[in-house]
Amino acid sequence: MRTLLMSCLVLLLAAAWFQPASAAIRISELMADPATDWDHDGAVDFKLDEWIEVINTGTSPVNLQEYWVRDETATDPRFRLTGLVDPGETAVFYGSDAVAWQTANGQSTMGFSLNNGGDTLYLLQGPVGGPYQTLQDVPYPDHTADDDRSYGTVPDGDQWMLYDGLFPYGGTLDPPGSGCEPTPGEPNFCHGLVPDRETAFGTLKASFM
Numbered sequence: 001m002r003t004l005l006m007s008c009l010v011l012l013l014a015a016a017w018f019q020p021a022s023a024a025i026r027i028s029e030l031m032a033d034p035a036t037d038w039d040h041d042g043a044v045d046f047k048l049d050e051w052i053e054v055i056n057t058g059t060s061p062v063n064l065q066e067y068w069v070r071d072e073t074a075t076d077p078r079f080r081l082t083g084l085v086d087p088g089e090t091a092v093f094y095g096s097d098a099v100a101w102q103t104a105n106g107q108s109t110m111g112f113s114l115n116n117g118g119d120t121l122y123l124l125q126g127p128v129g130g131p132y133q134t135l136q137d138v139p140y141p142d143h144t145a146d147d148d149r150s151y152g153t154v155p156d157g158d159q160w161m162l163y164d165g166l167f168p169y170g171g172t173l174d175p176p177g178s179g180c181e182p183t184p185g186e187p188n189f190c191h192g193l194v195p196d197r198e199t200a201f202g203t204l205k206a207s208f209m
């Protein structure tokens, strides 16, 4: 009996230890319609200045080499993520990174190809050549993809909101304007405020509007 209990305990510990880190990496923000030189190459470009951001929501560093992204119209990944991201930290990748990767891998240089009329960004995981497992899909509506508006998760939360501080949205579609600015490469925040995990989305929106 004791041996059986010990075996179960060992199995449980092993399961916890080997739990895939995949769930820890999440898409946190995206910029589909850039109007600023976000990648700092000296020019504004509709393709090269698009960007995507991921965050490590887990408790250990994650190597991004098995993570990929694609948009709705692509069947194969458009970009392989790279680098090590620490717990609570983000990594941002620009359209120019995607084009460089596509050039190096003999693919057509379409960048992320995030449609300005709405699209879906997929986060995938798998070895080179696949198969790829879809970890997350982020459909974003048309009005979130206009001139330097980004679409991102609420600060320290899972719901999605519009970061329209650079090009305010006054319409009635969901998500509404927030007045918050995009935060490429940083955990999402608004006006310096990073609410704690318990803050309700309604309270959060009220405090920013």
Ligand SMILES: [Ca+2]
Pocket (backbone or CB within 6 Å): 032, 033, 034, 046, 050, 113, 114, 115, 116
């Ligand atoms: Ca675009």
Ligand SMILES: [Ca+2]
Pocket (backbone or CB within 6 Å): 036, 037, 038, 039, 040, 041, 042, 043, 044, 045, 048, 049
């Ligand atoms: Ca640029």
Ligand SMILES: [Ca+2]
Pocket (backbone or CB within 6 Å): 028, 029, 053, 090, 152, 182, 183, 184, 185, 186, 187, 188, 189
């Ligand atoms: Ca961010």
